[in-house]
Amino acid sequence: MSIDEIVEKATIKFPWDLTFEQSKGLIKYITIQLRGLITYEFLHSIKIGRQFGYPISSNEERMSNERGIIMLEEKISNEKGVITLSSPPFIFNNFKFKHSEKDTSRLSGIQFQLISDKKKLEDYRPEVRQLWDNTRKAVSDYFEENPE
Numbered sequence: 001m002s003i004d005e006i007v008e009k010a011t012i013k014f015p016w017d018l019t020f021e022q023s024k025g026l027i028k029y030i031t032i033q034l035r036g037l038i039t040y041e042f043l044h045s046i047k048i049g050r051q052f053g054y055p056i057s058s059n060e061e062r063m064s065n066e067r068g069i070i071m072l073e074e075k076i077s078n079e080k081g082v083i084t085l086s087s088p089p090f091i092f093n094n095f096k097f098k099h100s101e102k103d104t105s106r107l108s109g110i111q112f113q114l115i116s117d118k119k120k121l122e123d124y125r126p127e128v129r130q131l132w133d134n135t136r137k138a139v140s141d142y143f144e145e146n147p148e
Helices: 003-009 020-034 126-145
Strands: 011-018 037-050 069-085 091-099 107-112
Touching: 003 011, 011 020, 011 126, 020 037, 020 069, 020 126, 069 126, 091 126, 107 126
Parallel strands: none
Antiparallel strands: 011 107, 037 069, 069 091, 091 107
16 A cells, blocks of 8 residues: 555545534534544634735635725634543544645645654554554534535
8 A cells, every 4th residue: 555545535525625613613612423532623814904005815815894904814824633432441532624725724634643664554453454444434524414
């Protein structure tokens, strides 16, 4: 199995991009489904003010009022976390959210941590691979229950 196949197994792509608020609902749903603990953090930054002649790119949201105040930029960064399951066998795995290519304020998937010296899928503990699969199922169920 190639590294590309391992990345594919450790990556969960969302059917559509989620906002910051929607991602909190997804995390809550995964926690309930897996009966575990998810600790995560986001750096949600917003730049807002007057335009002063600077062009705004097409993927940046525009929020305008009568005083000319607009949203210049909104993005999520440092989006990482860990899923922990305490029922035997004890297992945890770090993850990062993947950004949407179209809009950095939205999230498009989850990427579990890969370890550079593990070159084959079989190098990862079966419990870790099962965590990936169970999380993938929970994500799929979430999107089925929460249509776009």
